Every structure is written in C-alpha cells, then in structure tokens.
Amino acid sequence: MAASSGDESRRPNPLPSGLVSNLQSVLAARRPPSPEDAGSTAAEAEAPTAETAADDAPAKPVVLLTCAGGIQSPGLAALVDALVKGGRCDVHVCAPESDKPVCGHSITIRQTVSATSVHFTGAKAFEISGTPVDCISLALSGRLFSWSAPALVISGINTGPNCGYEMFHSSAIAAAREALMCGVPSIAISLNWWVCD
Template identity: 70%
Template sequence: MESTSGEDAPKRNPLPSALVSNLESVLAARRPAAAEVSTAAAAGEAEASAPEDAPSGDGAPARPIVLLTCAGGIRSAGLAALVDALVTGARCDVHVCAPESDKPACGYSITIRETITATSVDFTGAKAFEISGTPVDCVSLALSGRLFPWSSPALVISGINTGPNCGYEMEALVYGVPSIAISLN
C-alpha cells in the first residue's frame, strides 16, 4: 500500500533556488580567511582538527553569522522557511531574534513604556529568542551583545515577511551591519 500522507516525500524548500544561491554567495564572500593568520600548512592542520563551527585563529567564527528577524513573529512560516534554507546550506551560523507575535506595519517603532522580555526558543540548527517587543527592539537587543556571544553578525535578514516591505527602515543599517529585507506579496 502506498503512503499518501507525504511523509516519505522529500521536504520541498519554499525559497527560490536563485535567492538561496545569492545568499550563499554573499555569505561566502564575507567568510573570514583563517589561512591569513598562519602559514598554509599550519592552517591545514588546524582545519583538519577543529570542529566546523570552531573559531579561527584570530577569534572569528569559522562561518559567518547571520541574524534573522521577521515582523510576522517567531512562529511565522516565512521565518521558518528562511531558517530551514540557511541551516540546510550549512554555510553560516544562524541566529534568530523575532517578536513573540505578529507585528505588522510597525515600521520603526520601539517599545518605551513596557518591559521587554526575551525567551529562548528551540529552532533546529539555530540559536533563537522571542522578544516581547517590536522587530526594531529585536534587532537592537540582538546587536547589543546581551543575547548572543558575537560582536556583530555578517548579515541581518528581515523576513520572509507577508506583504510588501520597504526594508529601508531596518535597524541593523543604523548599526552599519549589511541588511536585506525579503517579502512575499
């Protein structure tokens, strides 16, 4: 008897392959070069004995760090698809900091009269926190160094948001971190 539930079928990646390829190219270009720190022979030995996500000789991570957020909230399908695509590619360390609920049309709003809470969330292959505030609160808190042990991510991605998104008001740009916004209208 054949299974019709789809459980045996391979999981389909909802992101266009061109987008994933482009993201991988950008991340690969931003990857720190461990070979510059030591001679080629010493670097080869260190890479063979070091785990894939161990820091290189200069203290930088072996893979670039990507911070994800989404106005649709931590449980949005778009964010889950983006995390899956980046984790499956295994070319970057994925960190997530997103609102605990859908925050549509928040723009550049911040939380000022309420206490913001951060709660750790399980995301396969990613370190994640849900925040009680807005998407701007999420990025500001993530970049502050209070949630994650890194000094700055290589890239911040907002999305995949439902509906149009201008992307120009991204908080990470204020901090000088390369950023993109992905929307599905």
C-alpha cells in the same frame, strides 16, 4: 515555527533556488579569511584565533534573522530551514513573539522587553516581546548572543509586498534599517504570498 517534525522536514523548500544561491554567495564572500589566506606566520597559524573553531575549521559567518510576522511565521521557518540546510553560516534568530506588521521603526520605551529562548532546529533563537526593531537592537547589544556582530541581518521572509509608500510603515524594512544604522549589512525580504491551510 519551532522545531520541525519528521513530516515537515520532507516538505520541498518553498524558497526560490536563486534567492538561496544569492544568500549563500554573500555569506561565502563575508567568511573570515583563514590564517593561510591572510599570509600569517606559522606561529600565528598554530595559535587559536577567534576565526578558528576548536576543530581548526574556519568559523562560519553569523547571520541574524528576524521577521515582522513573528517567531511562528512560516516565512521565517522557511528561511531558517534553507540557511541551516545550506550549512554555510551560523543561524541566529531574534523575532517578535507575535505578528508585528506596519509598526515602522517603533521601539518599546515604557514597558520591559522580555526575551525567551525558543527551539529552532539548527539555530539559536529568542522570541522578544517588542517590535522587530527592538529585536535587532537587543540582538546587536550583545546581551543575547556571544558574537560581537553578525555578518548579515535578514528581515523576512514577510508575507505580502513592501513597496511604494508601504516602505515607510513596514516594520520588516525598519528592522533591516536598524541593523544598517548599527553598521551591519542587512536586507529585507518580502513575498506577495499567502499561506493556505
């Protein structure tokens, strides 16, 4: 979902608190060390570095999100909201423009893959015309975002289970696998839940 309205911001967070706590722990562990922790000299500490923001606060780790359910997926919106409210990471989103379930590790080869900027409160986001694997590949290429690599890729939160033989067909798991093959730690999150209107 795009920007949240005032009513949506008052909704309770549907994510289990344990999941949010675990994600925050992983992100805190991957935060770049401050110059003092690294034992750098005073001159090095005064010089601006990539790990130091303009206000001299340590840079937050970047987390890249995608979701096989598409950019409008309620699971993706819930995950973005939880991570943005936690404030421990910079959230970036690169997700398909529509629901792309059960397409496995497929990539787009005979069509142009387009990227369109979309609004997510607190996150930089793009919707992609291709598959979830296309999203991760394009995001990690450096053509959409200015960072060199994210600290973590999360694929989800996807509706329905991804277990057993379904793992071979799951585009959610394929997106996480693509990131891992590119050397970026990744996880896929799926919940057997259904959205009721």
